[in-house]
Amino acid sequence: MSSTAQAQLDAAVLQQGDAATGRLERLFSRLFLGLVYPQIWEDPVVDMQALEIAPGDNLVCIASGSCNVLSYLTAGPASVTAVDLSPAHVALGRLKLAAVQTLPDYAAFYQFFGHAGMAGNAELYDRYVRSSLDGSTRAFWDSRQPFHRRISLFRKGFYRYGLLGRFLGAVHLIARLGRVDFAPLLAARSLAEQTAFFDTRIAPLFDMWLVRKLAGFRASLFGLGIPPAQYDKLASDGNGDVLPVLRERVRKLMCDFPIRDNYFAWQAFARCYDPAPDGSLPPYLEQRHFAALQVNASRARIVNRSLTDLLTGEADESKHGYVLLDAQDWMNDEQLNALWREISRTAAPGARVIFRTGGTCDILPGRVRPEFLARWAYDTEMSALGTMQDRSAIYGAFHLYRFQG
Secondary structure, eight states, rough: OOOHHHHHHHHHHHOOOOOOHHHHHHHHHTTTSSSSSSSSSSSSHHHHHHTTOOTTOOOEOTTSSSSSHHHHHOOOOSSSEOOOHHHHHHHHHHHHHHHHHSSSHHHHHIIIIOOOOOOOOOHHHIIIIIISSOOOHHHHHSSSSHHHHBGGGGHGGGGHHHHHHHHHHHHHHHHHHHHSSSSHHHTOOHHHHHHHHIIIIIIGGSSSSSHHHTTSSTTTTGGOOOOHHHHHHHHHTTTTOHHHHHHHHHHHHHHHSOOGOHHHHHHHSSSOOOSSOOOOOOOOGGGGGGHHHHHHHHGGESSSSSSHHHHHHOOOOOOOEEEOGGGGGOOOOHHHHHHHHHHHHHHHEEEEEEEEEESSSOOOOOTTTTHHTTTTTEOOOHHHHHHOTTTTTOOOEEEEEEEOO
């Protein structure tokens, strides 16, 4: 499986650039074989508002950490088919789907994925979940890395692992070097307090020599799942300097949404979800959605393939919603057109496509062939609203296209 997965990742990541870029792309491709996102870093609430999920809808998406897959299921679509080129992400998504169907109650499910750092989680896995997994997924979580089974990550603080978890750990180390304590931010009760914390404690960090030096390396954002091609798009928004772009994205994460309503900020600055009874959670982890999630979990499947490859085997006019995350930022023109050819063929009347970009501009005009793109209408109002409301704050823009037939 690893050699096949590596070939798929190489095809997605490796572009025709200079030798130095090629070395970075190969490194990124190999890192993506493992766990990158213990939690997906796109806001599923924004997604669901744009997708307008109806009971008969068949959705296709990129899985990543699968918080989106399970959150979409709470709206009751007919099906959700998710793909991911990382075998680790496929295994994580399948684990979540199995857990919601086999764990005894919401408390156990929340303990496993909400706390994700309690000693009893390995026992829950062994007692309830393990036997229901397919062979490859069970082998993934049972494997030893290197002294304990991989499933033990859920009793050691799962969200601290993967490339993203370790990247956030490095952010906290830099914050400690700058004598920053995030506790006042997490205790803030107004946007004014949050903004004051950013202005006085965080903004000066971006002037540190170490931060400026690190930000200049194109590999510095691998921990956010950002390959060289996407790094360049981010830097272009800052006239070639990625640092002011990162500063603005961090400001948005800290200041534009009440901290009590933003679980992305909690994961970034507390390394956990808000433990308060009314703390912010992904939709799939909210107790009010648990019963629906149990009923609908069997409607989802997660496969280790590219989205274009998956769609080539799907029927004409069979899909109603497409969630591309930021994958198009990685693609060359040939890959983009192959994807949109299949999207346009499989799109049912009124289908929606949503995606995000590292930069602020829509990357499709001028790159996707007119005969494909002319069949779609860009929803300017909803795209702007989604960009403004996306609590993850890391992307330059959210985009929505509607199929015109």
